[in-house]
Every structure is written in structure tokens, then in C-alpha cells.
Amino acid sequence: MGRHSCCVKQKLRKGLWSPEEDEKLFNHITRFGVGCWSSVPKLAGLQRCGKSCRLRWINYLRPDLKRGMFSQQEEDLIISLHEILGNRWAQIAAQLPGRTDNEIKNFWNSCLKKKLVKQGIDPATHKPLSTDHDDKKQEDSKIMMTENNEKNTTTLPSSIQLPFSTNLSSSILLNDDSGNYYGSGGDSNNAIIEASRDMFMTNNNNKATFLDPLSSLYADYFPHQQQQPNNNYHQLSAVTAVTNYCGGGFSSMPSLTNSDQGGHVSVTDQLVKESSSNNSSSNMYTSPWDENIITNKMMEPFFQFNAIKCEDLYKTSCSSWEEDNQEHTHHHHTNNTASSSSIHFSNYPLSEDLTAANFDVFHHI
DNA sequence: AAGGACAGCAACCGCCCAACC
DNA sequence: CGGTTGGGCGGTTGCTGTCCT
Numbered sequence: 001m002g003r004h005s006c007c008v009k010q011k012l013r014k015g016l017w018s019p020e021e022d023e024k025l026f027n028h029i030t031r032f033g034v035g036c037w038s039s040v041p042k043l044a045g046l047q048r049c050g051k052s053c054r055l056r057w058i059n060y061l062r063p064d065l066k067r068g069m070f071s072q073q074e075e076d077l078i079i080s081l082h083e084i085l086g087n088r089w090a091q092i093a094a095q096l097p098g099r100t101d102n103e104i105k106n107f108w109n110s111c112l113k114k115k116l117v118k119q120g121i122d123p124a125t126h127k128p129l130s131t132d133h134d135d136k137k138q139e140d141s142k143i144m145m146t147e148n149n150e151k152n153t154t155t156l157p158s159s160i161q162l163p164f165s166t167n168l169s170s171s172i173l174l175n176d177d178s179g180n181y182y183g184s185g186g187d188s189n190n191a192i193i194e195a196s197r198d199m200f201m202t203n204n205n206n207k208a209t210f211l212d213p214l215s216s217l218y219a220d221y222f223p224h225q226q227q228q229p230n231n232n233y234h235q236l237s238a239v240t241a242v243t244n245y246c247g248g249g250f251s252s253m254p255s256l257t258n259s260d261q262g263g264h265v266s267v268t269d270q271l272v273k274e275s276s277s278n279n280s281s282s283n284m285y286t287s288p289w290d291e292n293i294i295t296n297k298m299m300e301p302f303f304q305f306n307a308i309k310c311e312d313l314y315k316t317s318c319s320s321w322e323e324d325n326q327e328h329t330h331h332h333h334t335n336n337t338a339s340s341s342s343i344h345f346s347n348y349p350l351s352e353d354l355t356a357a358n359f360d361v362f363h364h365i
Numbered sequence: 366a367a368g369g370a371c372a373g374c375a376a377c378c379g380c381c382c383a384a385c386c
Numbered sequence: 387c388g389g390t391t392g393g394g395c396g397g398t399t400g401c402t403g404t405c406c407t
Contacts, residue, residue: 016375016401038392054393055376090395101395102375109397110373 013047017056021046025053026061059100066098070107078104079112083126 013021028044034057037050046053070078074096081092089101089108096104108123116123 014377036392050392051378051394052376058394059375087396105396106374 012041012049012052014052017060021048022056022061025056029057029061030063055102059102064098065100070099074099075112078108079116079126082108082112082123 017025024044024046025040028040032043037054040046040050040053041048044053048056077096078092081095085091087105089105093099093101093104113123116126117129120129121127122129
């Protein structure tokens with residue numbers, strides 16, 4: 001069960017790859033490119049299964065691989081990403097050009113884990129190695145969330161752990177009337193980053209506030225952008241949720257640089273307006289995220305937090321929603337040169353039911 | 366010098382999921 | 387619509403080199 005047919009075949013070599021095998025595979029891929037892996041062994045003259053070839057190429061032969069020790073910066077990034085994504089090595093690797101998931105996984109298991117323990121940090125939770133008292137508190141918190149999920153209620157603790165988090169860059173998630181989600185911004189490698197964890201939402205002065213565990217990375221990733229004054233907290237107004245479900249990054253949508261004149265982003269005709277300069281009305285975008293449709297299926301893990309809770313959470317945490325919306329409507333033409341990719345929204349469909357499947361989401365940087 | 370312990374890493378295994386038939 | 391196939395991913399294994407006694 002679960003065993004690939006290619007692996008069942010007899011007489012296939014296993015174990016370490018010889019230089020000759022490497023050469024055959026490398027020559028084949030560089031000549032014909034990556035296609036159907038199951039046919040590679042035959043075409044390349046290898047007594048290996050396709051999977052083995054794929055792995056060898058991805059983890060060792062690929063020419064764009066970075067070799068050698070991990071830099072301090074990479075190390076810090078891995079730790080930060082692991083805190084957010086957990087053991088999602090492929091996603092972590094997507095943020096480290098030239099590094100493979102296997103390499104990062106090995107590095108984590110053999111080195112980083114121990115390093116964190118030495119520093120008194122639990123590598124699983126990224127919190128200080130807990131005392132009995134802390135354990136109890138964490139356990140209580142978990143139980144609380146579990147009970148809430150089971151009961152389908154909206155009784156939430158003051159600090160809520162949501163099953164999703166931000167991405168490395170600004171993210172936009174919108175949905176149309178038929179329930180499709182449109183994402184943009186964020187990770188440029190994965191079309192979608194799975195829902196992850198450790199996003200905290202608190203009610204801070206009646207503003208929805210998200211603890212963004214990646215905030216410390218923004219300086220590295222977006223040196224051109226202004227660092228948030230409140231280091232770990234990004235004030236968000238009129239936000240229902242922030243997600244790391246992002247489309248293929250800015251590369252696949254109209255560039256929102258200062259050189260653009262901004263304009264009208266039409267997703268469901270007139271839902272959102274984007275302004276990146278004073279004369280924003282001069283540019284019209286039409287369905288810029290067509291390639292990045294996020295289906296409800298993809299959203300399932302995101303909505304572990306169930307619909308009703310989301311709706312109520314939305315309403316309670318964004319009590320200033322209408323105010324904010326007014327503000328955005330009034331000010332969406334203001335200059336926002338501080339952040340080349342920040343987007344102002346207006347014309348939210350306030351009259352519509354605010355169901356979980358009808359989010360308008362954005363994430364300021 | 367020998368051999369046991371340990372660390373690092375490459376590769377495999379088993380599972381999941383989407384595409385295809 | 388169910389079965390099959392292939393790609394992808396995370397967990398695990400096992401080999402090899404190094405360190406320590």
C-alpha cells in the first residue's frame with residue numbers, strides 16, 4: 001500500500017549514487033529538462049526508480065543548489081519560519097533559495113534543535129522550556145480552544161490562537177460571490193502556503209491586532225519598507241483575518257511599485273480600490289489575481305476555526321469596521337509611498353452578510 | 366590502535382493528493 | 387465515480403566519518 005509501482009520493480013539499484021549514475025542523470029536532465037520522472041531512469045539508462053532520480057536531482061544535482069554551511073542569517077530564518085510553519089520543510093525551504101527541504105530538515109534535526117535546547121528554548125514550541133506551571137497554563141489554553149471548537153461557540157480567551165498566520169509579505173485575500181478566494185502577494189515560490197499557526201489576535205484598543213511572528217524578518221525581506229514601530233504588532237483596522245494564503249506573489253500580478261500609478265483593482269467588479277499614488281484613478285486593473293484563485297478546498301485548514309466563530313470574531317474584533325471603512329474610503333487616495341506594496345481598500349460591501357466565506361482580508365506591512 | 370558512541374547526511378519509505386483514465 | 391499513477395512531502399533509516407575513551 002502506498003508503494004509506488006516503480007519501486008516494486010526488481011533489479012533496481014538502491015543506496016548511494018555513483019558518480020557515473022550522477023553523470024547520467026545530470027546529462028539527461030540538462031539535455032531534456034525535468035519531465036516525467038517515471039520515464040527518466042529508462043531514458044537516462046539508470047537502474048533506479050523515478051522517485052530516486054527525482055530526489056537525487058532535487059537534493060544534490062540541481063545546479064542552483066547552494067552548498068556549504070548555513071549562514072547565521074539562514075539559521076535565524078529557519079528558526080523563525082519553523083516557529084510559524086512547524087515541520088513544513090518544503091515551505092521553509094521555499095524561503096531559502098538554494099536550500100532543499102531535506103537539507104533544512106537534517107540541519108534542524110542535527111543541529112538547530114540542540115542549539116535551541118541549549119538556549120533553554122523548546123524546539124517544538126519555541127517557547128522557554130516549560131516548568132510544570134507553564135505546562136498547566138498551556139494545557140488549559142489548549143483545552144479551552146478545543147472545547148470552543150467542539151461547542152461551536154465564540155467564547156474566546158483574550159488572547160486567541162488562530163490556526164493561520166501571516167506570510168512574509170503583505171497578503172491579500174479576497175473572495176467573490178461564488179466563494180472563490182483570490183490571493184495575492186506573499187510567497188513567490190508557493191502558490192499557496194498552508195494555513196499555519198501561532199497567529200494571535202487580541203483586542204488592543206478596539207483595533208484588531210495580530211501578532212506577527214515574522215515581523216523581525218521584514219527588515220531583511222523588505223528593507224525598502226518601513227519597519228513597524230510596534231515591533232511585533234501590526235495594527236490592522238477593519239480586518240477580518242489575515243492569512244498566509246497567497247497567490248504566486250507580486251511576480252504574477254500587476255506590479256505595485258511606486259512607478260505604477262496605482263488604480264482600481266477589480267476583483268468582484270468594484271470591491272477594492274488600490275491606491276499607490278495620488279492619481280490613483282488613472283490606472284485600472286482588471287482581475288489581477290485570476291491565476292491565483294484559492295478554492296474553498298484549499299481554505300479548509302484555514303477554517304479549522306469554524307465559520308461561525310470567524311463571523312463572530314470578525315464582528316467583535318472589528319467593532320470599528322464601519323468607521324475604518326469610512327476612513328479608508330475617504331483616504332484611499334492618500335499617498336502611501338512609505339510602502340510600495342501597501343494597499344488601501346475601500347468600497348467594502350458592508351451590506352452583505354459577513355460570513356466566514358465572505359471575507360475581505362488584507363495585511364498591512 | 367581499537368572500538369564504541371555520536372553526529373551529519375543521503376536516501377528510502379510510507380502516505381497524501383491531484384490528475385488522469 | 388472509482389481505480390491507478392506520479393509527484394511531493396515529512397519521517398525515518400542506515401551509512402560514513404569523527405570523536406572519545
